[in-house]
Amino acid sequence: MAKPTPLSGFPEWLPDGRIVEQHVLDTLRHTFELHGFAGIETRAVEPLDQLLRKGETSKEVYVLSRLQGEDGVEKADPAGREKQLGLHFDLTVPFARYVLENAGRLAFPLRRYQIQKVWRGERPQDGRFREFIQADIDVVGAGELPYHFEVEAPLVMAEALGALREIGLPPVRILVNNRRVAEGFYRGIGLGDVEGVLRQIDKLDKVGPDKVSELLVTECGATEDQAKACLALAGISGSDVGVIAEVRALAESYGAVTELLETGLGELEALIGAAARRAPGVVVADLKIARGLDYYTGSVYETVLVGHEQLGSVCSGGRYDTLASDGKNTYPGVGLSIGVSRLVSRLLSAELVRATRSVPSAVLVAVAAEEQRAVSDGVAAALRARGIPVEVAPSAAKFGKQIKYADRRGIPFVWFPGTVGEDGAVGADQVKDIRSGEQVDADAATWEPSAEDRWPRVVPAS
Amino acid sequence: MAKPTPLSGFPEWLPDGRIVEQHVLDTLRHTFELHGFAGIETRAVEPLDQLLRKGETSKEVYVLSRLQGEDGVEKADPAGREKQLGLHFDLTVPFARYVLENAGRLAFPLRRYQIQKVWRGERPQDGRFREFIQADIDVVGAGELPYHFEVEAPLVMAEALGALREIGLPPVRILVNNRRVAEGFYRGIGLGDVEGVLRQIDKLDKVGPDKVSELLVTECGATEDQAKACLALAGISGSDVGVIAEVRALAESYGAVTELLETGLGELEALIGAAARRAPGVVVADLKIARGLDYYTGSVYETVLVGHEQLGSVCSGGRYDTLASDGKNTYPGVGLSIGVSRLVSRLLSAELVRATRSVPSAVLVAVAAEEQRAVSDGVAAALRARGIPVEVAPSAAKFGKQIKYADRRGIPFVWFPGTVGEDGAVGADQVKDIRSGEQVDADAATWEPSAEDRWPRVVPAS
Missing domain, CATH: 3.40.50.800 (Anticodon-binding domain)
Structure with a gap:
């Protein structure tokens, strides 16, 4: 056998690197459990039709087929004989399925963490993994889920990531926004295509304000003045409740104060206030955080490593009113997901951390x-x-x-x-x-x- | 979404079952690390040609293909454009690849454990899993590997499984044999098709001695007398070194004492002797243990739960002279693998164990x-x-x-x-x-x- 070469996008570590990864996983698990989150693990595969319910992810799924026949020729099962299976690309789709499948045997609200590999069948690009570990926490209710869980979830993650500072992880900053604030504001200034506007605002860091302004006009039917207002809102950020007054003042100047906006501002204020007490300096309101996914309905979160902002978000999530739904119940939830492999890869490649030895033996x-x-x-x-x-x-x-x-x-x-x-x-x-x-x-x-x-x-x- | 139903062959646990599984995994890991085994984790996929090197396993592989195209139509990559990938069906093939890939950066002999899921793309039958967790330990040398590791490896597993007795796992019995004994004996009585004979002996528990005797004659060209000798050897078992004398006496009665047999008996005696001191009553020499796989060259191991022998082996392995080989080096090794999911499934379904609560919170x-x-x-x-x-x-x-x-x-x-x-x-x-x-x-x-x-x-x- 010739010397094998690594497969791009499938990270592996030497034993001392694995010690670092294992330490990160143990630390996360310990913090999640201290906060009463129960661990679950779901199978790696889901029926393909479930994985493809959101069209946008269809390119990223690895589909499985079985080898059959005496001579090892690949033969996919004839359609219909067996449900086609794919590898999960995140832990949210499988968790939603698990909740529905076991609803009668689970106690709600359910606090669960899940630390597993996920797979994305994409061509590897710079820094893109095709296999990586995610660490998720979610709180899911049956029928309802009080707002205070939207305050708690990011603070648990702040504590989990904060516990890694002693090994050399840079401090984290959790950027939060609230969909109700954005939607209330956009509707208040007369823009009805809320999802469209969010999609453009999400591009701010990549293409800059001039281009986003242009896109708001051409793609979302905004006037120059409406586009300006959207950019003004996106420009607001801060770690104390003063940011709430700032948003309200902006909305008032446009005559755009709506009930939805006020609800959102009340929630955002509660989050910023609690975070300032419980994890000072970690949580920052950032009104440009949009999150691409359209199922978020309340708080949304992104997390950057201070001094390494160019890495992008290492831990993201939000509130969704419908994680899953069967005939009887709807399950709202809030959760965040850490991209562990990206984090560990960064810690190792930047030589921020090391293991004191490569074997367990003392x-x-x-x-x-x-x-x-x-x-x-x-x-x-x-x-x-x-x-x-x-x-x-x-x-x-x-x-x-x-x-x-x-x-x-x-x-x-x-x-x-x-x-x-x-x-x-x-x-x-x-x-x-x-x-x-x-x-x-x-x-x-x-x-x-x-x-x-x-x-x-x-x-x-x- | 309608209530989903479980996928046969893909086990999942409720939160309290996961606590049991996690405890088993933590206990195994702790014991392995106490013995100086370093943990590694390999990617879930290997190039298909590597997975199919042993023809016998070709039916069990899940092959991956990527979804491409705007409309989610499945399109496999044209041959040659990208290497086809499959999910690993054990942890030995990936470990062999890992050793070759990283040989220059690893220290040998390498003591490693690996606890991961594996997948087998078979139609699920009763009790057969298509996804399950294995926990492997191996010691691998570069060029050479002293015999004493063949004594150590099963004793580490005995300790790991023994540590689970306090939660209700039945005691284990490790059945050991030595390929050199079998081969030396068969050659001594004039049977050259050693692998063929082993394959038939492996069927003893399933089809009984009369049928095996018949198969030895029809399939391996044995005389009635040679078949009788093979069955007599397979009938020998015992947990003290008296078993060595018994085998030698049998061989002498057939004039079948060979140098290879004596080498094998010396090894088996060392293993039985050390096991009697270090883990009394756990290790039993059982001369009918054949292990289907042809790459074992020395000790072979199977493990049963006492009182639950019908479950089959929960932990198996052996010595192989060539785990992997590149141009420069050959890597001999010895290791065992625990089928963790089967074990946990049994503990839960037979209600042998329980978690004191379903959440971490005290x-x-x-x-x-x-x-x-x-x-x-x-x-x-x-x-x-x-x-x-x-x-x-x-x-x-x-x-x-x-x-x-x-x-x-x-x-x-x-x-x-x-x-x-x-x-x-x-x-x-x-x-x-x-x-x-x-x-x-x-x-x-x-x-x-x-x-x-x-x-x-x-x-x-x-």
């Missing part, structure tokens, strides 16, 4: 001679019984070579079982810290590494 | 009135800061309803923030254990649940 137990391997195995078992990760040297090579084995993997300690001296007495075991060279007598029944050395840690690289 | 903080939600949020934050999982009640309903919310999810404690009395003084917070009904004054800065109550646990169901 100790390598040396082997003096193959016939004495059982002695070393015994030491290892005694250490493991007290929760210390250990491996035994692969061969009874010269001790210098065994120390090199540990050094290459970053294993901090090498353990030497006591040997039988010329007088027949068994010497004490010794353990060597190969970083300092210090070697001391030690007893496998009581010796402890420092808390810092017990497991590999993830630390800022600098 | 405490529900009640909300006296919506205007006082911030007070409850403050209590929750104080408890979480000390690592206690908490959620706040979804609405300021009557306390009875809030307690019911906790009860339905198994949340043991409900917290009542102190209220302002008629005299203006703030009363103490109180916490109620809703199982006993006991309610006491409590301070969010110091109160602790018992260690048993802090997180949901997985316990035997009986």
Whole structure:
């Protein structure tokens, strides 16, 4: 077999990179669970018709077919004989299906997190993954879902991402907006094509205000003055409730204060106020945040890494009135999704973080001679019984070579079982810290590494 | 959307089932890491030609194609424009590729574990999964791999599965054999088609000895006497080294003692001896264990749950001289793979285990009135800061309803923030254990649940 080359868009890490990724996943999971979110995992596939319900994503789906026939010739099942399946491209579609399928056995409001791979069948472009891990939280109600969950969800994410600062993740800024504010304002100034306007506003960062203004006129039937008003609204941002007064003043100047606008402003104010108390400086109202997806109905969120804004949003979401619906119930929800692989890829490629070693082992137990391997195995078992990760040297090579084995993997300690001296007495075991060279007598029944050395840690690289 | 129905072969769990699965995965991971195995994760897809290198598996592969075109019509890429991709059906093929791809950046011998989903594109039959989680450990060397790893690998798995006994997993029995013993014996009695004989012996449990004897004669050209010898060998089993003498005596009675047989017996004896010391009663030599796959060259392993032998092997593997090979190096290895989904499915369907609750939260903080939600949020934050999982009640309903919310999810404690009395003084917070009904004054800065109550646990169901 020739040396294989990586598949573009399918990231994989070496063992030390995986330690970083695993640490990120563990940290997210721990924070989500501290906030009472229950983990679920859904199958990787969904019926194709469900994945394609939103036409815009149809290009991104990987479709599965089974290999059949004796000689390995590909044969798709004849249509209708079996439902066609595709890999999920996000965790929202499968979660909606899971909620409907299990509605009678779930307790609502349901707080769930879900950390899984998703796949997008696109041609890989720069920085685009075709397989990546997402970490989602959502709160879903049956029939209704109070507004306060729209305040809570981004704050949970702020805490989860904030917990990664100690390993070197830059601080995050969560940009929030409210669809009701946008819609209320647009309708107030006489623009009825709300989705169309949002779609143009969403392009602001890419094409700039002049072009967006032009598009609002040509695509959405806006007058120059209406376009100007939309851009003025999009220009408002701030992390305190003063931003609410600013929006209201703008709306008043256009005679555009509507009931919907006031509802939205009340919600946005509650979110900004609570965020200022609970996570000062993290949440910023940014009236240009539009989010492309048309199912958001209230708050919308995007998250940037401060100083790395050009990476785009690493965690996005919003409130939707209809996650799913069967004959009896409608399930509204609010949630956010972190693109974990993008985050980890950035942490590794920018060398912001590193693992303190590439293997779990804190100790390598040396082997003096193959016939004495059982002695070393015994030491290892005694250490493991007290929760210390250990491996035994692969061969009874010269001790210098065994120390090199540990050094290459970053294993901090090498353990030497006591040997039988010329007088027949068994010497004490010794353990060597190969970083300092210090070697001391030690007893496998009581010796402890420092808390810092017990497991590999993830630390800022600098 | 109509109520969706489950897809046969794609298991999913409710939140409390997922707690059980997550506990199993955490336990396996912890044991593997205690033994110094580093975790890796590979992409879900491999080039189809790599997946199909072994013809026998060709029916089981899911092939991916991308949806293209504006109208969502499926169009596979023209041949050659892009390599066809399939979902991996095990973790060995991707690991072999990973080793070759990264050989220059990995340290050998490499101890790795890998816990991931795999997919098999087969028609689902009773108990057959099309998507399931495997947990693999392997030790892989560059050029060589000492025999002692064949002793270590099954003992690590014995410890990992043994750690699950406390939640109600039945004890395991690891059945071991050695290809060299079988091959040495068969050649010693004059049978050259070793793989053919192994294939027939593998059918013993299914079709019985009479049929196997017949097949050995008709398919492998054996005489009646040779067939009888093969069955006699397959009939030997035992957990102490006496089994070695038994095999040797049988071989001697046929004049079939070969050098290869003696090598194999020496290895098997070392394995049985070490296992008897390190995990008494767990490992049993069973000379009929053949393992269908032809790439095993030394030890082979199967694992049954004692009392549930009809489930078949839940953890299998063996030694292979060539996991992978490039121009320069050959990578021999030894490893075992646990079918986690089958195990969890069995634990849940047989109601052997249960989670103590369906959500992470140990405490529900009640909300006296919506205007006082911030007070409850403050209590929750104080408890979480000390690592206690908490959620706040979804609405300021009557306390009875809030307690019911906790009860339905198994949340043991409900917290009542102190209220302002008629005299203006703030009363103490109180916490109620809703199982006993006991309610006491409590301070969010110091109160602790018992260690048993802090997180949901997985316990035997009986």
